[in-house]
């Protein structure tokens with residue numbers, strides 16, 4: 001086993017011994033990453049049986065390609081994803097399977113074309129400016145995870161809920177948080193195949209906030225139907241326009257609302273995490289931060305970044321790519337085998353759980369040089385390794401529909417922030433990567449924030 005390099009940014013403590021059901025249960029409640037064996041960062045496949053359920057953790061790019069693409073019909077999302085999210089977002093795009101998934105995906109696709117994302121990008125530039133204004137008055141210190149959640153909610157809220165008249169981001173985010181806190185910690189145990197039956201009493205606590213968010217979404221839908229589409233079609237317009245090519249039907253109000261909420265849940269915290277971890281890594285490596293500042297000032301010259309700048313902000317994009325490698329927000333994906341198959345020469349049986357530990361894949365010793373180090377230059381010529389070794393957005397037909405939206409947003413916000421502020425670490429322990437539905441910085445990302453005297457020079 002490699003010794004930890006003191007220079008490397010914080011990483012999760014992976015398991016190095018065989019754990020029983022109870023210990024795995026406690027670890028999964030604390031931090032789902034702690035159910036990943038350290039050996040997953042060195043071997044192509046690990047298999048086991050926990051509480052009667054057979055599971056396989058796969059880190060072999062060719063096998064992952066088979067699971068996500070070539071034999072995708074055999075590996076639908078495992079019931080755990082559905083169990084956590086269905087009460088909140090129904091049988092929407094994120095959780096649906098088969099034909100019901102296909103037509104919802106087609107209905108939403110027009111929002112995420114390159115042209116439409118560029119047309120929506122002014123909303124992202126405005127959110128970047130608003131985030132800068134808040135940092136100017138933060139008193140020199142800020143918790144950047146929360147700050148980035150606020151910024152990305154400004155964006156997703158405007159492309160989904162405009163018209164509700166109730167766009168209180170703190171409220172909507174708080175309600176989603178309380179829902180996730182009450183369901184995800186328990187239900188994710190199923191990923192490990194641990195058949196614990198725990199009364200889900202805490203779900204009650206989420207019922208009222210969830211009802212209120214649903215009402216807000218319903219208001220937005222009713223308002224949009226009455227007022228007609230926005231000048232630039234947003235998520236709600238696309239969903240209202242979507243027609244099932246087979247049956248010719250449109251989404252009913254229930255389906256519209258579930259999908260709106262799906263986009264909010266899937267879209268804002270993930271992008272906020274990409275930004276927050278990027279800022280942490282830049283504070284941790286001031287040399288890279290200065291290089292990045294030089295790029296942003298050269299390209300932006302003091303302006304707020306726009307979609308037209310994104311292709312020229314290549315180091316900004318590399319930093320985000322590297323943050324998504326070290327701290328992938330969707331750090332574990334899970335599938336359920338429908339029929340017998342073979343992966344890495346190993347028998348997969350019907351009903352086996354197939355886990356893609358993206359966190360371990362991105363730090364795999366056979367796939368990456370110095371896997372735990374922060375080095376955005378590894379992305380200087382595009383993707384440095386096998387396409388199926390770097391999967392922050394998944395791949396195949398279920399690949400993240402919002403990937404280019406998220407990357408455009410992250411580049412615009414990060415470049416604008418770095419061109420206007422210098423970020424430094426504060427004394428004390430750094431954040432700990434903890435997975436609760438997404439990979440979050442436990443303890444927060446507390447940084448010193450110095451407003452730069454001039455927007456054109458550092």
Ligand code: HEM
Nearest residue numbers: 094266267270271274329330392393394398400401402406
């Ligand atoms: C950095 C930000 C993001 C990351 C890391 C991310 C990651 C992912 C991943 C890994 C998946 C595939 C899950 C699986 O195969 O089990 C996914 C699916 C999805 N994402 Fe994202 N996502 C991000 C941003 C967004 C945004 C901005 C939106 C929408 C505005 C979005 C909407 C969705 C939806 C609807 C799906 C389900 C697609 C389908 O099943 O057809 N995501 N995302």
